[in-house]
Amino acid sequence: MSQEKRKIIPKKHPMPHQEAKVRSTNFEEVALGYSEETAILEANRCIQCKNTPCIDGCPVGIDIPAFIKMIAEKDFTGAIGKIKEKNNLPAICGRVCPQENQCEKLCTLGKKNEPVAIGRLERYVADWELAKGTESVKIPETNGKKVAIVGSGPSGLTAAANLAGLGYKVSVLEALHVAGGVLVYGIPEFRLPKAIVQKEIDNIAALGVEIKTNYVVGKLSSVDELMQEGYDAVYIGTGAGLPSFMNIPGENLNGVYSANEFLTRNNLMKAYRFPEYQTPIRVGKRVAVIGGGNVAMDAARTALRLGAESYIIYRRSFEEMPARLEEMEHAKEEGVNFELLTSPIEIKGNEEGRVVSIVCQRYELGEPDESGRRRPVPIKGSEYEIPIDTVVMSIGQGPNPLVQQTTPDLETNKWGNIVADECGRTSKPGVFAGGDIVTGAATVILAMGAGKKAAEAIHEYLQG
Amino acid sequence: MFKIVLKEELAPKIKLFKVLAPEIARKARPGQFIILRIDEEGERIPLTIANFDADAGTITIIFQEVGKTTDLLGLMEQGDFLLDFVGPLGMESEIENYGTVVCIGGGVGVAPVFPIARALKEAGNTVISIIGARNSEMLIWKQEMSGISSKLHVTTDDGSAGEKGFVSDVLAEILSQTSVDRIIAIGPVPMMEAVCRVAPKNITTMVSLNTIMVDGTGMCGACRVEVNSETKFACVDGPEFDGHQVNWEIVKMRANMFINEEKIALSHKCGEGECQCHRKNEK
Ligand SMILES: Cc1cc2nc3c(=O)[nH]c(=O)nc-3n(C[C@H](O)[C@H](O)[C@H](O)COP(=O)(O)OP(=O)(O)OC[C@H]3O[C@@H](n4cnc5c(N)ncnc54)[C@H](O)[C@@H]3O)c2cc1C
Ligand SMILES: Cc1cc2nc3c(=O)[nH]c(=O)nc-3n(C[C@H](O)[C@H](O)[C@H](O)COP(=O)(O)OP(=O)(O)OC[C@H]3O[C@@H](n4cnc5c(N)ncnc54)[C@H](O)[C@@H]3O)c2cc1C
Ligand code: SF4
Ligand code: SF4
Ligand code: FES
Numbered sequence: 134m135s136q137e138k139r140k141i142i143p144k145k146h147p148m149p150h151q152e153a154k155v156r157s158t159n160f161e162e163v164a165l166g167y168s169e170e171t172a173i174l175e176a177n178r179c180i181q182c183k184n185t186p187c188i189d190g191c192p193v194g195i196d197i198p199a200f201i202k203m204i205a206e207k208d209f210t211g212a213i214g215k216i217k218e219k220n221n222l223p224a225i226c227g228r229v230c231p232q233e234n235q236c237e238k239l240c241t242l243g244k245k246n247e248p249v250a251i252g253r254l255e256r257y258v259a260d261w262e263l264a265k266g267t268e269s270v271k272i273p274e275t276n277g278k279k280v281a282i283v284g285s286g287p288s289g290l291t292a293a294a295n296l297a298g299l300g301y302k303v304s305v306l307e308a309l310h311v312a313g314g315v316l317v318y319g320i321p322e323f324r325l326p327k328a329i330v331q332k333e334i335d336n337i338a339a340l341g342v343e344i345k346t347n348y349v350v351g352k353l354s355s356v357d358e359l360m361q362e363g364y365d366a367v368y369i370g371t372g373a374g375l376p377s378f379m380n381i382p383g384e385n386l387n388g389v390y391s392a393n394e395f396l397t398r399n400n401l402m403k404a405y406r407f408p409e410y411q412t413p414i415r416v417g418k419r420v421a422v423i424g425g426g427n428v429a430m431d432a433a434r435t436a437l438r439l440g441a442e443s444y445i446i447y448r449r450s451f452e453e454m455p456a457r458l459e460e461m462e463h464a465k466e467e468g469v470n471f472e473l474l475t476s477p478i479e480i481k482g483n484e485e486g487r488v489v490s491i492v493c494q495r496y497e498l499g500e501p502d503e504s505g506r507r508r509p510v511p512i513k514g515s516e517y518e519i520p521i522d523t524v525v526m527s528i529g530q531g532p533n534p535l536v537q538q539t540t541p542d543l544e545t546n547k548w549g550n551i552v553a554d555e556c557g558r559t560s561k562p563g564v565f566a567g568g569d570i571v572t573g574a575a576t577v578i579l580a581m582g583a584g585k586k587a588a589e590a591i592h593e594y595l596q597g
Numbered sequence: 598m599f600k601i602v603l604k605e606e607l608a609p610k611i612k613l614f615k616v617l618a619p620e621i622a623r624k625a626r627p628g629q630f631i632i633l634r635i636d637e638e639g640e641r642i643p644l645t646i647a648n649f650d651a652d653a654g655t656i657t658i659i660f661q662e663v664g665k666t667t668d669l670l671g672l673m674e675q676g677d678f679l680l681d682f683v684g685p686l687g688m689e690s691e692i693e694n695y696g697t698v699v700c701i702g703g704g705v706g707v708a709p710v711f712p713i714a715r716a717l718k719e720a721g722n723t724v725i726s727i728i729g730a731r732n733s734e735m736l737i738w739k740q741e742m743s744g745i746s747s748k749l750h751v752t753t754d755d756g757s758a759g760e761k762g763f764v765s766d767v768l769a770e771i772l773s774q775t776s777v778d779r780i781i782a783i784g785p786v787p788m789m790e791a792v793c794r795v796a797p798k799n800i801t802t803m804v805s806l807n808t809i810m811v812d813g814t815g816m817c818g819a820c821r822v823e824v825n826s827e828t829k830f831a832c833v834d835g836p837e838f839d840g841h842q843v844n845w846e847i848v849k850m851r852a853n854m855f856i857n858e859e860k861i862a863l864s865h866k867c868g869e870g871e872c873q874c875h876r877k878n879e880k
Contacts, residue, residue: 349683349684349686352685353620374815375815378828380828385823390818394817398811402640402641403638408862411639412811413862485850486850
């Protein structure tokens with residue numbers, strides 16, 4: 134079909150989904166993925182722009198028109214190869230990237246119509262490859278140098294894969310009993326199946342990367358000790374895992390969880406299959422999730438699936454919510470209630486110390502603040518009480534502190550994030566850092582981008 | 598996988614394991630703990646490091662069977678493997694030459710007190726120890742404790758060994774006769790609370806808080822406690838705190854968070870009654 138004759142299809146091909154009523158009662162994946170036929174039709178919507186604006190929107194610079202063209206030509210092997218030149222975790226990014234703010238935001242088609250569904254196409258070929266099984270990869274010849282990666286989130290995994298590709302002997306040291314970071318303990322199964330994450334990790338291990346779980350750096354070995362033990366460089370990708378609380382009365386009552394605890398019990402420990410899996414979770418009848426990001430959406434939708442009524446309490450309006458658009462829409466469809474322009478001021482409990490209600494205050498939007506978003510201001514006398522059994526605090530996470538505490542000469546900022554330049558170099562020679570531990574809670578693809586840049590910088594440092 | 602190289606029954610429902618974990622054994626310090634998971638379906642549970650041997654590469658843990666996971670643990674045998682074993686977690690005990698220190702262990706709490714008392718003795722302190730249990734059968738590690746104490750007091754609730762009464766009674770007596778510079782108390786929460794009531798506010802009285810935990814690395818906040826009116830995470834800021842500053846009401850309340858679920862876990866037998874596990878697996 135030539136460019137001229139092609140009829141413009143204004144909308145993305147819709148993603149097949151589990152129906153909202155059904156999916157809100159199970160933990161299986163919500164979005165089912167394109168069929169081959171739909172993928173090819175969607176790929177044909179791309180007009181192969183010469184100036185490739187979409188690539189500028191992708192933090193790792195995937196050659197988007199090239200891989201889409203290959204899909205259109207049914208060359209899936211070529212397409213996945215093209216993506217993997219830049220991105221080691223495509224099945225994950227295709228699912229969780231906030232595409233509407235990245236690649237798809239800049240797509241030419243998006244000016245008048247809907248952009249090309251770049252993320253869905255990326256997911257399609259990545260899943261195609263995972264289903265088929267990758268051919269055994271050639272382990273690159275080693276150059277004799279060793280690098281330790283602290284933390285196995287997307288940032289650490291990407292740095293590991295890139296360094297292994299350059300011939301380094303890489304060990305990934307992870308505190309938890311499985312690798313993957315937020316991808317396994319935070320993001321729920323219904324959005325990112327753990328089997329997919331595991332396959333991507335297996336692919337990285339197949340490059341010769343050693344993954345050591347149950348290894349807490351700062352406790353088992355400090356960064357200095359790792360260097361003494363023979364690692365030539367260290368990359369720190371320990372993420373933003375320290376939960377924040379609001380410091381309102383009642384926060385230590387039984388039934389108040391941090392989002393991390395709530396999600397970790399479910400995702401990492403599989404509490405939704407209690408008592409077959411032995412880690413418990415208690416939700417009761419009504420759950421209030423405080424916050425408006427991806428984390429809050431995940432917690433609210435998890436609460437629904439555990440059988441509770443679910444409320445999102447957020448102090449700004451829908452427009453300001455930082456969550457991915459798709460997740461907010463899914464949450465609405467599934468029946469999550471949104472209490473907007475509202476913030477809790479107190480949690481009340483009974484004589485046993487269990488949560489019974491939450492007292493909230495209404496807000497209105499005032500002048501824009503530094504972030505450009507309109508600042509919410511409390512309305513006097515607007516307090517009201519909602520009966521509730523469980524509260525999930527999802528108002529953000531700070532940097533994991535264990536490495537910084539035990540590495541005194543590593544420069545940190547006032548929030549405790551490690552200070553690193555755009556290539557991941559820290560104040561300590563041979564020590565690099567990136568991902569959420571440097572930027573604060575951000576996105577999977579930015580964490581990966583940082584891991585990749587740091588791998589190049591480590592290579593330069595060790596060969597220079 | 599982590600091999601259980603020794604199993605001993607110390608008292609009814611109290612068992613000791615030596616677990617092969619050379620990397621942890623090399624780094625362990627008194628006051629720290631490990632988290633273990635028996636198998637894929639298992640819960641992560643914290644247990645104090647009761648002893649460590651860097652040369653043999655072993656960590657000693659002592660546990661009391663109080664629920665699902667510790668019961669299952671008790672069924673494991675020498676030669677079996679634990680799926681996960683992570684540590685050393687938490688802050689190490691503060692060890693200095695304080696002068697005279699009273700070390701108190703109640704029930705299974707004698708185990709974690711032992712390495713601390715030993716380190717305090719090695720640092721030059723006069724160590725007076727008090728160990729207590731419900732009855733003589735439940736008393737553990739008397740010999741170990743006597744070896745490192747200048748004086749060892751024993752109490753049992755029923756008087757079947759040592760003095761009849763509580764460890765806090767003996768503490769009150771000691772305090773009335775001797776000048777004490779520091780107190781360490783580890784055991785059931787009511788015991789630690791009683792010790793803090795008896796101990797004067799000007800004597801630092803360290804207790805080890807056994808809160809509910811998940812990750813043990815500061816990531817989830819399940820272990821939060823209130824110390825000096827501030828929220829702290831027991832797994833990374835503790836587990837030891839000055840008991841005079843601990844809000845015991847919150848400690849007691851939060852221990853009951855999953856009380857109903859613990860009962861369900863205990864009574865759950867796969868394939869019986871309402872159990873859906875295997876049907877789910879078939880799907
Ligand atoms: C619930 C939730 C939903 C999200 N949804 C999205 C989404 O839809 N799209 C998106 O782009 N982003 C999303 N994010 C954000 C994204 O997941 C993170 O930005 C990203 O995972 C950061 O990667 P990282 O590698 O820097 O750190 P992490 O993924 O946090 O991994 C850090 C790892 O380091 C380990 N670690 C920490 N300290 C130590 C230590 N001392 N020793 C050894 N290991 C250590 C941790 O256990 C962890 O495994 C979400 C985050 C959460 C919590
Ligand atoms: C830092 C730390 C060190 C510990 N050291 C030891 C030790 O050396 N030896 C030992 O026997 N136990 C120790 N514990 C307690 C041990 O972790 C619990 O006994 C265990 O988690 C109970 O699990 P379960 O599934 O068998 O019982 P569950 O079914 O979970 O609980 C049964 C009963 O135990 C209580 N309980 C539950 N969790 C805990 C807990 N974390 N602490 C205390 N009581 C609890 C419940 O309220 C309930 O009454 C320690 C706990 C912490 C936090
Ligand atoms: S990695 Fe993310 S931003 Fe880049 S093309 Fe894929 S979906 Fe878009
Ligand atoms: S901007 Fe859109 S249409 Fe143009 S090449 Fe990129 S994906 Fe295709
Ligand atoms: S156990 Fe999770 S923060 Fe302490």
